[in-house]
Amino acid sequence: MAGLSPAAAGVPVRAEQAWLVRCEPPIAGAPGGPLSGLSFAVKDNIDVAGYPTSAACPAFAYTATTHAAVVQRLLDAGATLVGKTNLDQFACGLNGTRSPHGAVPNALDAAYVSGGSSSGSAYVVATEQVDFALGTDTAGSGRVPAGLNNIVGVKPTKGLISARGVVPAAQSADCVSIFARTVDLAARVLQVAQGHDAEDPYGRQLTLASEPLPASFRFGVPDVLEFFGDAAAEAAFAEAVVRLQALGGTPVSIHYAPLAQAAALLYESALVAERYAAVRSFFDAHADQVVEPVRSILASGRGYSAADLCDAQTRLRALGQQVAPMWQGAEAIDVLLVPTAPTHYTIAAMQADPVVLNRNLGAYTNFVNLLDYAAIAVPSSLRADGLPFGITLIGPSGSDLQLAELGQRYHHATGLPQAAGSTPLPAPQPIAGLQAPATVRVAVVGAHLSGMPLNGQLTERGATLERATETAPDYQLYALPGTVPPKPGLLRVAPGQGARIAVEVWRMPAAHYGSFVALIPQPLGIGTLSLADGSSVQGFICEPLALAGARDISHFGGWRAYIASLKAGN
Structure with a gap:
């Protein structure tokens, strides 16, 4: 891997094909930390003290004197650094072929691209050479390689992880990203790596959302989807929509055109000048040392004015x-749910048409950092041709832990093995820093039962069905006259004088319980119900005076059976 060797600095290394140069010896982390026993690699636009940082451009290389801030945090947490990884030169590309050190192959099929620009970092994780790796993400470089190699890629909120000691690509949009084979590990690394750095011009003091997304959630799906003729990818995304619905999601069509327009600005407007500015002094003197099409992309940034x-x-x-x-x-x-990449290209095809096909890979990525969103790429399926397909979950700034929790549930629902091997996923783990919201259990007996007219008052507040059961045999059920929609009244009677009545127990976020109770009309209210198993729960009761003249329907055993009898004409 010519050009990455730090021999001039007197540091011994061993080159390994096109994706990794090892630190010899590995740089050991502090003992006893939360990441002790884990190994990692970093993309070669991230500083490691005593080793060159080249950004895959040998003429640009310099020997770092200190570790990048994020590298130091990981070492302090006990992780061991084993090497630096190849990338699309100057982190400019989404395919992994734009390097003088060679194209990084896909971990599952070497004829296909790995995705970029964090190509080497994704490859060494997918092939189990390290436990996790750092990449960077400006336009999708921490997500596309994850999707194409069947691994997890965390693209954090901008400024959550310090970028001090990272060669900029477009500094206002850059993020340090994390690759791992499981969401759990990626989230653990994120917890260690995050933290405000006042020496990073774009560092921010951020408070992350600390509650998971609602059990019943709404997920956006672009109203126009483009897969560039790849029917297998299109089918895989349709399968992903169904899977997310099974996890409690309701799909919502969103107008994608404004997001696509924002994405286009990254390379098709004066915003590209930031890529040129990142390496301006070097590029002006050594443009001939930059590979195509990276050279043309950087050069295009020269032509814009400050007003542009x-x-x-x-x-x-x-x-x-x-x-x-x-x-x-x-x-x-x-x-928001999108394909991580809309299709998959061979290395040969990418090299024959490097600009258009690279642009296609970023169809669903470029807008995320520009609009200050967080994202996580997770594996979704293996296509019939054996190639991986991944999805990306996108949320507002600060939703990183929420995305990790949902991403972990989704990943485990796929039944996929880890990365490029056959090892099954380990058991899911709680996402540290994420607290489940306080909830209230409430028993419903009539119009709020599943499938009944008022059930939406529960689900729209994020309530989830815990179980169907019965009351203790101490209740009578009445059909209240003149109620719309029809409702029952539940009355407690003397022990042994009543019947067991079918109920459903729902669990509702406490924050929404007050608004739910406010909807309950007289003569109904909320009291304490005794259940058949001896436990107690909040539930619907009725004022006794309202039952004068009401029909006793206790012998039906529940409201649902009573309604069925009416439909049968009984």
């Missing part, structure tokens, strides 16, 4: 305002 950049930034802000309502209000989505 202001116009592009204003246009981006306007698009951000246009799409903001999808996260707000009663009809808002909780998460």
Whole structure:
């Protein structure tokens, strides 16, 4: 792997094909930390003290004198650094072929691209050479390689992880990303790596959402989907929508055009000038040392004026305002679902048409950092041709842990093995830093039962069905006259004088319980019900005076059986 060797610095290394240069010896982390016993690698645009940082451009290489801030945090947490990984030069590309050190192959089929620009980092995780790896993500570089190699890629909220000691690609949009074979490990690494760094110009003090998404959630699906003729990818995404529904999600069509327009600004407006600015002094003197098409992309940034950049930034802000309502209000989505990559290309095809096919891989990625969203890429399925297909869950700034929790549930629901091997996923683990919201258990007996007219008052508040059961044999059930929709009244009577009545016990977030109770009309109310197993729960009761003249339907055993009898004409 010529050009990455730190021999000039007197540091011994061993080159390994096109994806990894090992630190010899590995750099051991502090003993006893939360990541002790784990190994990692970092993309070669991230500084490691005593080793060159080349960004896959040998003429650009310099020997770092200190570790990047995120590397130091991981070492302090006990992880051992084993090496640096190949990338698309200057982190400019989504395919993994734009390096003088060679194309990084796909871990499952070497004829196909690995995805980039964090190609080497994804490959060494997928082939189990390390436990986790760091990449960077500006336009999708921490997600596309994850999707194409059947691993997890965390793209955190901008500024959550320090980028000090990272060669910028487009500094205002750059994020350090995390690759792992499980969401659990990626989330554990994120917990260690995050933290405000006042020496990072784009570092931020962030408070992450600490409650999981609702059990019944709404997920956005683009109204226009493009798979570039790849029927297998299209079918795999349709399968992903169904799987997310099975996890409690309701799909909502969202207008994708503004997001696509924001994505286009990254390379098709003056925003590309930031890529040129990142390496301007080197590029102006050594443009001939930069590979194509990276050279042309960087050079295009020279042609814009400061006024052009202001116009592009204003246009981006306007698009951000246009799409903001999808996260707000009663009809808002909780998460956006997109394909991580819409198709998969061979290395030969990519090298024959490097600009267009690379652009296609970013069809669902470029807007995320520009609009300040968080994202997690997780495996979804293995296609009939053996190639992996992945999905990305996207949320607002600060939703990182929520996305990890849902991403872990989704990943485990796939039944896939880990990465490129046959090892099954370990048991899912709680996501540290995420607290389940306080809940209230409430028993419903009539119009709020599953499938009944008022059940939506429960589900729209995030309530989930815990179990169907019966009351203790101490209740009578009445059909209340003149109620719309028809409702029953439940009355407690003397022990042994009543019947067991069918109920459903639902669990509702405590934050929404008050608004639910406020909807209950007289003569109904909430009291304490005794269940058949001896436990007690909050549930519907009725004022005794309202039952004068009401029909006793206790012998039906429950409201559902009574309604069925009416339909049968009994």
